[in-house]
Amino acid sequence: MYPKFASLEQEKKERIINAAIKEFARSGYDRASTNEIIKEANIAKGSLFSYFNNKKELYLFLLDYVSEFIDKIYSEVDCDETDIFEIYREIALVKFKMYRKFPQIFDFLKAIAKENAPEVKSELEKRKKEYLVDRGTEKICRNIDETKFRSDIDVQKAIDIINWTALSFAEQQSNKINSYADFDVELLREWERYLDLLRRCFYKAEE
Amino acid sequence: MYPKFASLEQEKKERIINAAIKEFARSGYDRASTNEIIKEANIAKGSLFSYFNNKKELYLFLLDYVSEFIDKIYSEVDCDETDIFEIYREIALVKFKMYRKFPQIFDFLKAIAKENAPEVKSELEKRKKEYLVDRGTEKICRNIDETKFRSDIDVQKAIDIINWTALSFAEQQSNKINSYADFDVELLREWERYLDLLRRCFYKAEE
Amino acid sequence: MYPKFASLEQEKKERIINAAIKEFARSGYDRASTNEIIKEANIAKGSLFSYFNNKKELYLFLLDYVSEFIDKIYSEVDCDETDIFEIYREIALVKFKMYRKFPQIFDFLKAIAKENAPEVKSELEKRKKEYLVDRGTEKICRNIDETKFRSDIDVQKAIDIINWTALSFAEQQSNKINSYADFDVELLREWERYLDLLRRCFYKAEE
Amino acid sequence: MYPKFASLEQEKKERIINAAIKEFARSGYDRASTNEIIKEANIAKGSLFSYFNNKKELYLFLLDYVSEFIDKIYSEVDCDETDIFEIYREIALVKFKMYRKFPQIFDFLKAIAKENAPEVKSELEKRKKEYLVDRGTEKICRNIDETKFRSDIDVQKAIDIINWTALSFAEQQSNKINSYADFDVELLREWERYLDLLRRCFYKAEE
């Protein structure tokens, strides 16, 4: 894919990727201006369209780029862990660290989640299903020790609820947080309280 | 508000509302084309702009229209009910019925939630706070009998989890159902299974 | 011409004429809004177009109406006067009085002079030649006693210069004056100074 | 200013300037159609708006362009001349030559004088004060030898009358000449007759 772009020197590639992510994150697919991108990346108009054929392919390229980035997040999580609550605690930690390091990419992910431009809608859904949403979670959740759960509950449903709670909590917090610096130990503690609550309810009572 | 539009015959009004909701749901505020709307509604170009002065006012009208619609949903729910799971069971029932009747409106609500066009952002936030988001839920959740919950859990967090589960379940289902009319008793049953699970976990064990 | 309009009751006719003059004076032919006119005159949209067939004919009607008005100005001037400077002194007096009484019409005349909308340009020029510009002056200048002029000057050219000076002075003043109340005896005096200068130069030296 | 436009080849620039001047002269700012201009200039719709950002800037550019053009007129006039009638004879000669070369520009100047579109009014007034109206005349009239005038007349008023006569004569002639190329030596002669008349009247009698 995109061999012309791939053969550029690293520094130029990053300039373009950063400019494009910034613009798509800021304005969404439709409103994002290729003019803005080429200005920010300091390249010629024609160049952008010779690397990627059009705006849509540039966008889809970024989706793939970001998805690989996310993979890295989940690869940091201990694969042998079988306690789902421990896994989620680790994932939260990794995410918080990344947010601090590359807030733009998370903004872009938020923009992706809100995206509804018809040109990219179908491709976006496809990619979302493939790897964006829950990619890691599914992979990770293979090794979960189901015996810890109360015998009277459907484990799969319990896991759904944990996932949904994690996603909703994250969304709620990222709506609250507008400035970069607000992430906090307190936030992690609050999240652990939700996890504790669910663990106490879903796991067998400890003797 | 919008007296010229109000005085149209019902059939024409609905044609316009449906066309506009469909277009805004499909493409978001920015990309939604007034040309598309007038074509779909089969009215003249000038007419749309004589009813509503511009695209923005048409959009804001739809927000209000939809909000009244939502009010009807929640007004059907029994206000005296104190069991949160009963309340959610009722809400689910009402929503499912409505979805069958006007699937477009729920698509529109999803689009509203994703909307980030600056032209309508501030008005949208205002309306969201006023009545769109969780208006009913908050109102309804006032009377909840907290004594039914296990004494070792934070009731507010438990309610959060129930809300998030409801919203996430609904979203998951509406993604599965691509506007096909496959809502089903089975779906309601599945939802009740989630509610049952949560009730068994969050409420005190029955003697 | 315009029998439907002519048969309206006087009060309604005046409401329409005033509204139209006001709007054309304010905005010029092109920018003048028929909507504004019907709103100000408090009549129905269709009515205006049944009285006059279109905007252009309404405008041309006003030109004729105003021209008759101007006739009245000049009919007040003493027809037996043979001294051109006396005639101009009288005309100035009459004009100043009228301006105080109906400033709108003079605004309209100014707007006519500046008008360059292609739709009315040719008709406007025709009417200007016919009666608007210098109509009175030409009629009045029939009886002028040419023997008072110095024998070494072309009387027709001298009269041209007097006319041009009068028009230019009036234009200069009306550009200066933006508020109604600024007309003044001082202005009349200044004008008489120009007339005196020209009289002293153009007339034979008095013994 | 307008670097993209400036870097076009001369022939294309002139095509655009001529088309725009023609259209603005014909219809005034408001009614002038950018569609008409691009059609006449044979360029693409987007091009006009990439050279100048919008209709207003195109118009203001033309004002400046024309003002430079006028400067050339006055720079050809002998600055050391102190006889106002000689100055006007020279100016007339230059103007008549220019009219033959670019009759459009004078039409445009007339349209500018009549312009009252609110979008450009303030900028227009600013430029008028700066250089358009009487720039040359005022500059030139600094060196006038006032001792040549009769001692019983107000020199400033006499100069006003000469100016007004020049402007009115020019206007009268340009109304007669409907863009036909009938400027003529006869016209210049006629103008000199007016100047002679005024000189004989305003200057001291030669011994």
Add this chain to the structure above:
DNA sequence: AATGAATGAGAATTCATTCAT
């Protein structure tokens, strides 16, 4: 006769994409 809702051509402007240099 009077009404005013409906019409649709036309306005200015934008922007992804192309292509000659």
Add this chain to the structure above:
DNA sequence: GATGAATGAATTCTCATTCAT
């Protein structure tokens, strides 16, 4: 390969005029 001027379809919105009631 790189460039950026040129393109024109598509955008929202206006308003004189028509016509069914």
